[in-house]
Amino acid sequence: MNSRRNFIKSTVTAAAGAAMFSSAKSYARVLGANDIINFAIVGCGGRAHGLAKSIGFVDKANITYICDVDGKRLNSFSKHCKELKFNPKLEKDFREVFLKTDVDVVVIATPEHYHAPMAIWAMQAGKHVYVEKPCSHNPYETELLIAVQKKTGKLCQMGNQQRSSKTSAMAINEIGEGIIGDPYMAKAFYARARQPIGVGKKVPAPEHLDWDLWQGPAPREPYRDNVHPYNWHWFRTWGTGEIHNNGTHEIDIARWALGVDYPTRVVSNGGRLAHSGDDWEWFDTQIASYNFEGNKQITWEGYSAQAFNPGGGRGTVIYGSKGVIQLDRGKYVLMDLKGKKLKTEWEGKHKAATDTNDSIGFDMLTVNHMRNLAAAVVKGEKLNAPIYDGGISTQLCHLGNIAQDVKVSIDVDPKTGRVLKNKDAQKMWKREYEKGWEPKL
The missing domain is CATH 3.40.50.720 (NAD(P)-binding Rossmann-like Domain)
Structure with a gap:
């Protein structure tokens, strides 16, 4: 023992x-x-x-x-x-x-x-x-x-x-076949009216919570009453902000639709604009722009303090030389260059988690994603979101946050995703770990 x-x-x-x-x-x-x-x-x-x-x-x-x-x-x-x-x-x-x-x-x-x-x-x-x-x-x-x-x-x-959505996969296939001509631009967006989180008080952790083990690889901090169970998202020690919390999904679809990986240049603007005076450390408003080889671009619009967006609460719009496609978790809408709807394809009879207030997110997309993993384990089926590809979308979100922090555009190696030249940005590549908790190869 x-x-x-x-x-x-x-x-x-x-x-x-x-x-x-x-x-x-x-x-x-x-x-x-x-x-x-x-x-x-x-x-x-x-x-x-x-x-x-x-x-x-x-x-x-x-x-x-x-x-x-x-x-x-x-x-x-x-x-x-x-x-x-x-x-x-x-x-x-x-x-x-x-x-x-x-x-x-x-x-x-x-x-x-x-x-x-x-x-x-x-x-x-x-x-x-x-x-x-x-x-x-x-x-x-x-x-x-x-x-x-x-x-x-x-x-x-x-x-x-x-990535396990039938309508999104249909749209990607049809984009490849030329349904909107040459896809050159995608806009990923998310909007939700989150409230300020206040200023936390340093108090003893509840008896039912192992605060030390909760922190794990993160440097130790005293417990505050506005961190657990959800607001850790907005603290830099534990969370990564809205661009990761929800932007990962939409930016991933934009990448998939345009057929791009790492960008060549990233710039981001915004900040904690709607609210101030609380412990929220990330941005409640962020507009990040990514340039790629082949003259393609992705923008991320993240609004964490208001719920209005002309395209709905969340989604991705793909612009092509002959048409436009809007995707969310429930449907695929094809439009011409004047915005006239040409067709709408629905995910199916089961609900898709398109509600921005849904933190559980049960839908058939998650079912299909889990089934895909199980089939890969037992039958060798190809994963829909293997980590090397999901990792690229995650890195784009990190690059957006880094560009926002250094307040200048950053150049990126399109082969590796690494930041070029900017030493301040390069210093943000890795975090500080609690002693003994750093993962290793």
């Missing part, structure tokens, strides 16, 4: 942890077509409810473990899983879960500062991974995550579930 405790303790320490998880590959099962896929869900907030329900639509799937550092959330989510006819075991420490032999896929729905480290450690422990967007807290983690996936050979799908 003592040696096992030492093993668990060391799994998150630099090189030692990586080496031990590499040796733990033997824990992973080799799945056959008739095997049940065992899922573990780490992070039991709102999104986990949608993910668990989606797993219920996957053939031969079970949830064997759920994990959260918040005991109240863990117990509440356990009841939800039982309503879905699952009976998972409960764990507080994710490191315990990664040691289990009856876990094939780890689903990560934690705060963003944990996404990449947890995905890395899970793959090093021999597990396949479904990691919610964004796949990283900083660009360094994206690169490391992709490298670990290549090294371990484990599957890693990012939760940009619109």
